[in-house]
Amino acid sequence: MVEPTWRVRLLRRELLQAAGFALLLxxxxxxxxxxxxxxxxxxxxxVALSLAGEARDLAxxxxxxxxxxxxxxxxxxxxxxxxxxxxxxxxxxx
Amino acid sequence: MNAKTADDARAPRxxxxxxxxxxxxxxxxxxxxxxxxxxxxxxxxxAGQVEPSGLFGYLLFGAFVALLxxxxxxxxxxxxxxxxxxxxxxxxxxxxGFLSGLLLGSLLAALIAAAxxxxxxxxxxxxxxGPLSGLIAGFVDSIALDGRARDARDADSGGGDAPAG
Numbered sequence: 001m002v003e004p005t006w007r008v009r010l011l012r013r014e015l016l017q018a019a020g021f022a023l024l025l026x027x028x029x030x031x032x033x034x035x036x037x038x039x040x041x042x043x044x045x046x047v048a049l050s051l052a053g054e055a056r057d058l059a060x061x062x063x064x065x066x067x068x069x070x071x072x073x074x075x076x077x078x079x080x081x082x083x084x085x086x087x088x089x090x091x092x093x094x
Numbered sequence: 095m096n097a098k099t100a101d102d103a104r105a106p107r108x109x110x111x112x113x114x115x116x117x118x119x120x121x122x123x124x125x126x127x128x129x130x131x132x133x134x135x136x137x138x139x140x141a142g143q144v145e146p147s148g149l150f151g152y153l154l155f156g157a158f159v160a161l162l163x164x165x166x167x168x169x170x171x172x173x174x175x176x177x178x179x180x181x182x183x184x185x186x187x188x189x190x191g192f193l194s195g196l197l198l199g200s201l202l203a204a205l206i207a208a209a210x211x212x213x214x215x216x217x218x219x220x221x222x223x224g225p226l227s228g229l230i231a232g233f234v235d236s237i238a239l240d241g242r243a244r245d246a247r248d249a250d251s252g253g254g255d256a257p258a259g
């Protein structure tokens with residue numbers, strides 16, 4: 001019996017993996033909608049919608065913060081909340 | 095223990111072999127999806143809308159949906175990588191990972207819609223998790239490729255150690 005070459009062995013392994021992943025994707029079709037209904041945190045809710053909403057909020061927050069980043073620089077004065085504390089630190093009345 | 099042995103102990107090849115790259119892609123994708131879920135859980139819990147047992151649902155859902163990273167990494171590895179630059183490899187892997195994740199997410203969304211089983215939430219979550227898991231698979235594959243490149247460099251420089259695949 002002739003041993004298969006390494007190319008044939010590699011192809012077989014890749015084809016087996018591809019078949020396994022195709023089965024996994026096929027498993028997603030019935031399981032995912034059922035799972036998102038069954039594990040919903042609130043009655044009548046949808047865990048997928050919650051997740052998508054959370055990601056959207058996060059993206060909005062980053063999207064609002066990122067454009068203002070180039071304009072940011074170190075403050076030249078202490079903030080108002082620290083001013084009184086620093087004043088007390090350097091006063092002679094200590 | 096000499097320096098060479100210490101370097102070998104930290105080698106990425108031991109960490110990200112063929113099977114382990116798939117495991118880490120799934121694990122990191124799970125982290126990402128579950129993290130989003132936990133924020134949502136915390137908000138809802140503070141508002142009194144959800145029981146503490148709802149936490150398990152988020153974990154289960156995140157771990158299952160993150161399985162999408164496995165075929166994403168498989169598709170990503172079909173694309174050959176020839177660059178010697180680690181940065182170029184990273185950018186390319188991220189781009190191709192995003193593409194393969196986007197394809198898988200949209201393919202699944204189409205299949206679920208064709209089977210008449212999904213709703214708006216399914217499509218939204220697949221549109222989010224598909225590209226996200228593809229990006230994570232790209233990062234992981236980039237690390238694995240760096241490990242292989244370093245092995246090849248070590249072998250060329252006369253170390254004599256055979257590079258691991």
